[in-house]
Every structure is written in C-alpha cells, then in structure tokens.
Amino acid sequence: xxxxxxxxxxxxxxxxxxxxxxxxxxxxxxxxxxxxxxxxxxxxxxxxxxxxxxxxxxxxxxxxxxxxxxxxxxxxxxxxxxxxxxxxxxxxxxxxxxxxxxxxxxxxxxxxxxxxxxxxxxxxxxxxxxxxxxxxxxxxxxxxxxxxxxxxxxxxxxxxxxxxxxxxxxxxxxxxxxxxxxxxxxxxxxxxxxxxxxxxxxxxxxxxxxxxxxxxxxxxxxxxxxxxxxxxxxxxxxxxxxxxxxxxxxxxxxxxxxxxxxxxxxxxxxxxxxxxxxxxxxxxxxxxxxxxxxxxxxxxxxxxxxxxxxxxxxxxxxxxxxxxxxxxxxxxxxxxxxxxxxxxxxxxxxxxxxxxxxx
Numbered sequence: 001x002x003x004x005x006x007x008x009x010x011x012x013x014x015x016x017x018x019x020x021x022x023x024x025x026x027x028x029x030x031x032x033x034x035x036x037x038x039x040x041x042x043x044x045x046x047x048x049x050x051x052x053x054x055x056x057x058x059x060x061x062x063x064x065x066x067x068x069x070x071x072x073x074x075x076x077x078x079x080x081x082x083x084x085x086x087x088x089x090x091x092x093x094x095x096x097x098x099x100x101x102x103x104x105x106x107x108x109x110x111x112x113x114x115x116x117x118x119x120x121x122x123x124x125x126x127x128x129x130x131x132x133x134x135x136x137x138x139x140x141x142x143x144x145x146x147x148x149x150x151x152x153x154x155x156x157x158x159x160x161x162x163x164x165x166x167x168x169x170x171x172x173x174x175x176x177x178x179x180x181x182x183x184x185x186x187x188x189x190x191x192x193x194x195x196x197x198x199x200x201x202x203x204x205x206x207x208x209x210x211x212x213x214x215x216x217x218x219x220x221x222x223x224x225x226x227x228x229x230x231x232x233x234x235x236x237x238x239x240x241x242x243x244x245x246x247x248x249x250x251x252x253x254x255x256x257x258x259x260x261x262x263x264x265x266x267x268x269x270x271x272x273x274x275x276x277x278x279x280x281x282x283x284x285x286x287x288x289x290x291x292x293x294x295x296x297x298x299x300x301x302x303x304x305x306x307x308x309x310x311x312x313x314x315x316x317x318x319x320x321x322x323x324x325x326x327x328x329x330x331x332x333x334x335x336x337x338x339x340x341x342x343x344x345x346x347x348x349x350x351x352x353x354x355x356x357x358x359x
Contacts, residue, residue: 001237002354003268003344005036008231009359015228019220020049021056022201027083029221030074031066036348037225037356039070043077050080062106064219068093075101083195083219084108085165087130087138090117106160110138112147119157128195130163131180137165142183149187161193161217174203181211195219226348234353235341236307239324240265251318251326261330263317266307268325268344273351274306275320308343309336 020026028049030042043063050060062081065074071082075098082101087110088094097105107127109115118125129148132139140148145162152159162184166173181194193215199207207216226232242263247256250263257263268274305316307327317326329335336342 001239001267003272003274003351004235004237004341004355004357005353006233006235007037007356007358008233011228011231012358015231016045016049016224017052017056019224019227020052020058020060023204023218023220024056024058025215025217026058026060026224027062027064027195027217027219028060028224029064029066029085029219030078031064031070031085031221032349033352035221035225036346036351036353039065039073040077041356041358042225043074046080047078050078062217064221068097071101071105072098075104080104081106081126083128085219087111088114088118088127090114090121095121108138108163109148110140112140112144112151115148115151119151124158126158126160128161128163129159129189130165131183133164133166133180134176135165135167139165142187145183145187145189149189152190154190156190159189159191161191161195161215162189163195164197166196166198168198172203173199174206177203177207178210181207181214193217222349232348234344234346234351236266236268236325236344238264238266238336238338238340238342241335241338252321253318255318257328259330261328261333262335264309264314264327264329264336266325266327266342267323267354268307269320269323271322272353273346274325274344275316276350306345308345310334313345 028046030039030046034042046060046063053059060080062083063074063078064083064085065071067086068084074082082104083106085108088107107118107125108130109118109127110130118127129145130139131145132141164177164180166176177196192213195217197219199218204216204218244250244257244263245260246258249256270276303316305314305325305327307314307325309329314327314329317328
C-alpha cells in the first residue's frame with residue numbers, strides 16, 4: 001500500500017563501481033532527498049565506494065552535501081570529508097557546526113568578505129573558492145578571485161581548490177572552463193585543484209590533457225546515483241476500484257463522471273511529490289504546444305497523471321490527494337485489481353517514496 005522505489009541492487013552497484021572507476025577523482029553528491037534514494041543511504045553507499053578504492057582506483061575521500069543542515073545525517077554514515085555546496089555565510093546553520101564533525105567540513109566560499117570572516121572565526125577552516133560561471137548563481141568574479149588570492153597570500157591556509165558550478169547545456173563547456181582555469185592561474189592562487197560539475201567524460205579527458213598540472217575533480221550526483229535508470233522501478237499500489245456511470249459524482253469537489261468507467265484509487269499523492277510540477281526549462285515549440293494541450297485538458301477536468309496501466313498513461317480523475325490519487329479508467333480498458341502495483345513515472349529529485357527496496 002505504498003509508493004515504492006525498487007532498485008535492482010546488483011545492477012545498480014555495478015553501475016556505481018563503473019562510474020567511480022571512470023572518474024578517479026570523483027566527489028559523489030548526496031543532497032536534498034538523496035535523489036529519491038535517501039540522503040543517509042547515499043552516504044552509506046559512498047562509504048561502500050570508498051571501501052572499494054582498491055578495485056576502482058578512486059579514493060572517494062570526499063562527498064558533497066547541499067546544506068549545513070545535511071551534514072549530520074551524512075557524517076554518521078560516511079567517514080571522509082564533507083564538502084558543503086551552499087556558500088558559507090556569517091550567519092545561520094554555518095555557525096552551528098557540531099564540534100565532532102567540524103574538522104571534516106570543507107566550506108564553499110563565494111565572496112571575498114566571507115573568506116576574511118571565515119578565517120577570522122576559524123583559522124583552521126578548510127574551504128574551496130567558488131568562481132562565478134555563466135550560471136550566475138554564486139561565485140567570485142575574476143577581480144574578486146584576485147582579491148581572495150591577496151587575502152590568502154602565498155600560504156595555502158586551508159584552501160582546497162576552486163569550484164565551478166556549470167549550467168546544464170547541450171553545448172561544450174570547454175571554452176568557459178578554459179577561461180575560468182586561466183583566471184585561477186592569473187590570480188596567483190596557491191592551488192591546482194578544480195572541482196567541477198556537469199562536464200562530460202570527453203570534456204574531462206580534454207581538460208586533463210590541456211592542463212596536466214591541474215587536478216580536476218568532478219562532482220557527480222544524477223549520473224552516479226540515477227545514471228542507470230533501468231535499475232530503478234517505481235510502483236504504486238491500487239487501493240480501491242469503483243465502477244461509475246456517466247453523471248455519477250465523486251471526489252472532494254463532487255465532480256461528475258464524463259462517461260462510464262472506473263475510478264481507480266492508487267497510493268501516491270502530493271505528500272510524495274505527485275502532481276507537483278517544477279517550471280520547465282524546455283522552451284521548444286513542442287514543449288509549448290504540450291503546455292497548451294495540458295491547459296486545455298485541465299479546463300475540462302482531464303489531466304494526465306504519471307501513473308500507467310498496461311503501458312497506458314491514465315488521467316487524474318481529480319487533483320491528487322495528500323497520500324493517494326484517483327484515476328479514471330474508461331470502459332473497455334483493463335481495470336487493475338486491488339493490491340496490484342502499477343507503474344509510475346516520477347522526477348526522482350522531487351519525490352519522497354514510502355519505501356525504497358534495494359535487492
């Protein structure tokens with residue numbers, strides 16, 4: 001009676017080992033809801049990967065978490081360093097680190113004034129300096145990087161490298177990364193380590209050739225944990241089935257059934273993330289047409305759900321409830337039995353499962 005993520009354990013573990021082997025300096029990213037798998041589970045699996053260093057050739061000595069509030073859950077399951085992706089600020093959770101884990105934390109610093117404040121507060125603090133990329137989310141400009149270099153002087157003083165968070169593009173990042181690395185060299189920073197995100201294997205190989213004196217460490221989340229989607233299956237349990245005729249009322253809002261069929265009640269609702277849609281970045285004509293089509297369906301009470309029966313994506317009978325959803329299955333289509341599991345297509349980073357079962 002749950003929304004369940006089932007994982008083919010052998011296949012998933014083979015993928016993890018293969019991915020880490022292909023990226024010797026990898027920094028696994030374990031943040032948020034743990035890409036649907038759970039933050040704690042990913043931290044434990046990162047420790048498992050670290051324990052397999054002799055097999056993969058990758059030390060896995062660092063994982064990246066999203067926020068300071070996530071450190072505790074990861075720190076009890078993983079023994080290495082904890083790189084916090086959210087930039088350090090002189091307020092909030094960043095100032096409330098547990099003394100037992102503070103020495104394992106690597107901060108991200110994205111402003112020169114924060115670098116001075118962090119070093120004053122904790123002279124032993126370890127950190128990476130984040131550069132401003134075309135993402136324009138966090139990071140230092142070329143001039144600010146030079147200012148940070150002056151602040152540090154010739155001493156390494158806790159500096160663990162420079163971080164670059166790149167956008168999700170279909171074009172190559174090599175031009176931008178080349179410019180950013182050249183800025184690091186020009187700044188005089190005493191480091192040759194660069195933490196990068198969203199680079200392809202070929203781009204990483206090109207960088208290694210172009211900058212043999214640099215150590216490029218890819219931060220990898222989605223491609224590591226969710227890279228083999230065939231190993232992951234999401235299912236929802238059928239909780240109830242009701243035959244209805246045209247004109248019958250149902251649901252919270254007393255809607256009328258447009259034609260005969262069945263109301264199928266399944267596990268999974270807004271508490272799980274079902275029916276909650278994030279803004280899309282797809283601006284193609286096809287995407288816009290699909291948006292218009294969904295709007296037209298919604299106007300007459302028909303909205304496509306992520307639930308599928310026999311390969312057919314079924315419609316919501318009404319907006320999903322907190323922990324269950326009501327689907328409409330028209331007459332003539334096979335009606336699933338109570339207790340049967342049906343397929344669900346979800347966005348893993350926005351879904352909280354009742355159960356995660358790893359075989």
